[in-house]
Amino acid sequence: METQSAAEYPHEAMEKRPRKRPRLTWDMPPLLPPMAQSSLYCGQEYVNGYGLNYALSSYYYSELPRHVSPPWRADDKDGHYVFGVGENLTPRYRILSKMGEGTFGRVLECWDLERMEPVAIKIVRSISKYREAAMIEIDVLQRLAKHDLGGSRCVRIQDWFDYRNHICIVFEKLGPSLYDFLRKNSYRSFQIDLVRELGRQLLDSVAFMHDMRLIHTDLKPENILLVSSEYIRVPDYKIQTSSRYSKDGAYFKNIPKSSAIKLIDFGSTSFEHQDHNYVVSTRHYRAPEVILGLGWNSPCDLWSVGCILVELCSGEALFQTHENLEHLAMMERVLGPLPIHMIRKADRHAEKYFKRGLRLDWPEGATSRESMRAVGKLPRLQNLIMQHVDHSAGDLIDLLQGLLRFDPAERLKAQEALCHPFFTRDFRRSGYPL
Ligand SMILES: Nc1ncnc2c1ncn2[C@@H]1O[C@H](COP(=O)(O)OP(=O)(O)OP(=O)(O)O)[C@@H](O)[C@H]1O
Numbered sequence: 001m002e003t004q005s006a007a008e009y010p011h012e013a014m015e016k017r018p019r020k021r022p023r024l025t026w027d028m029p030p031l032l033p034p035m036a037q038s039s040l041y042c043g044q045e046y047v048n049g050y051g052l053n054y055a056l057s058s059y060y061y062s063e064l065p066r067h068v069s070p071p072w073r074a075d076d077k078d079g080h081y082v083f084g085v086g087e088n089l090t091p092r093y094r095i096l097s098k099m100g101e102g103t104f105g106r107v108l109e110c111w112d113l114e115r116m117e118p119v120a121i122k123i124v125r126s127i128s129k130y131r132e133a134a135m136i137e138i139d140v141l142q143r144l145a146k147h148d149l150g151g152s153r154c155v156r157i158q159d160w161f162d163y164r165n166h167i168c169i170v171f172e173k174l175g176p177s178l179y180d181f182l183r184k185n186s187y188r189s190f191q192i193d194l195v196r197e198l199g200r201q202l203l204d205s206v207a208f209m210h211d212m213r214l215i216h217t218d219l220k221p222e223n224i225l226l227v228s229s230e231y232i233r234v235p236d237y238k239i240q241t242s243s244r245y246s247k248d249g250a251y252f253k254n255i256p257k258s259s260a261i262k263l264i265d266f267g268s269t270s271f272e273h274q275d276h277n278y279v280v281s282t283r284h285y286r287a288p289e290v291i292l293g294l295g296w297n298s299p300c301d302l303w304s305v306g307c308i309l310v311e312l313c314s315g316e317a318l319f320q321t322h323e324n325l326e327h328l329a330m331m332e333r334v335l336g337p338l339p340i341h342m343i344r345k346a347d348r349h350a351e352k353y354f355k356r357g358l359r360l361d362w363p364e365g366a367t368s369r370e371s372m373r374a375v376g377k378l379p380r381l382q383n384l385i386m387q388h389v390d391h392s393a394g395d396l397i398d399l400l401q402g403l404l405r406f407d408p409a410e411r412l413k414a415q416e417a418l419c420h421p422f423f424t425r426d427f428r429r430s431g432y433p434l
Pocket residue numbers: 020021022023099100101102103104105106107120122155171172173174175177222223225264265266267
């Protein structure tokens with residue numbers, strides 16, 4: 001068994017969906033990347049999909065004084081800060097690479113020249129609505145940090161500042177997201193003991209937030225980061241019996257060396273006392289009450305956890321859809337019929353998905369044969385789990401049925417889920433290292 005770092009993963013040709021799915025714009029076709037204005041600045045991300053290597057950029061930047069910020073330059077057309085690898089952000093932080101991008105801004109790996117350690121800095125777009133949301137995120141992060149004494153559940157904020165009209169949030173640097181890990185591992189599922197350990201930590205973090213009357217609202221594998229980038233390469237016995245993967249190296253899969261995870265992205269976090277009727281969550285993880293316009297609260301996070309656990313077991317998102325009616329049809333296919341009392345309360349935008357206010361307008365309302373096929377090929381929850389899980393399937397199915405209850409009032413709460421036999425029963429199983 002060899003130990004490697006996730007940053008060294010080969011990019012495999014099994015792309016099924018974009019690296020990062022925008023929260024609310026996901027239902028629209030993804031935007032093409034803007035033309036690289038200059039390969040020297042933020043164009044670095046367009047060089048064959050990889051960042052410029054540090055040595056190359058430090059060649060360009062060798063002329064710059066070491067401890068100053070670069071001269072002011074205009075933001076790009078989307079309000080993103082234009083950066084160059086190797087230059088300083090402020091005199092304290094040197095930019096090493098780009099780690100990620102979301103709706104709110106870009107996350108850069110930087111070297112903290114004061115504490116001599118790597119950090120991740122989210123540079124928020126210089127657009128007022130994102131600046132305002134960033135200030136709320138900072139408030140949430142500071143509340144979480146105050147109460148999460150061990151700092152083990154949510155990413156730690158180290159500092160924040162306003163730089164050239166960009167709110168910059170300095171975080172501890174974490175490893176890849178669970179989504180990145182699955183993707184770079186050809187979407188091979190995680191073994192059940194790892195799913196159990198990830199699920200336990202995820203629910204513990206959600207319970208912690210809910211105790212503080214905070215609702216994350218955007219839980220998804222992209223927003224769950226492994227603390228460490230290290231992984232182990234092991235033989236993949238499941239796949240050795242399948243002819244699907246017979247290329248070189250395909251008999252191996254990567255598993256994280258440590259299962260420790262933390263939540264990130266509190267940009268959409270909401271307070272429980274607020275009025276909740278707007279649309280939240282990334283499509284695949286969106287709860288039925290959100291789609292039906294019934295109003296939502298903390299149970300919407302537990303629905304997302306249910307979808308995430310299925311994805312970790314199967315390797316693929318459970319509800320791969322872009323539209324509401326198809327999404328509801330998929331839910332019914334996997335979980336059974338929607339309760340009539342929820343159908344009756346659907347708001348005026350959602351009532352069109354139902355026939356005479358009694359049942360889903362499906363398959364009559366389907367937009368294409370392809371859509372009907374996508375729904376039709378989905379198995380029932382029990383079968384789906386049995387296909388992927390060898391032991392503990394019964395307990396896992398029972399837990400998922402509690403997390404994926406249509407009625408939010410009946411859905412398991414995070415603390416209740418943590419007490420479920422899937423987590424508490426003694427299987428004399430091999431624990432997964434934290
Ligand atoms: N502390 C961190 N350490 C390592 N990588 C990080 C860290 N924080 C964020 N990232 C990377 O940056 C990406 C974007 O971060 P984040 O989700 O906070 O941005 P966002 O703009 O709020 O995204 P969204 O569009 O989902 O709201 C993450 O998916 C992850 O890959």
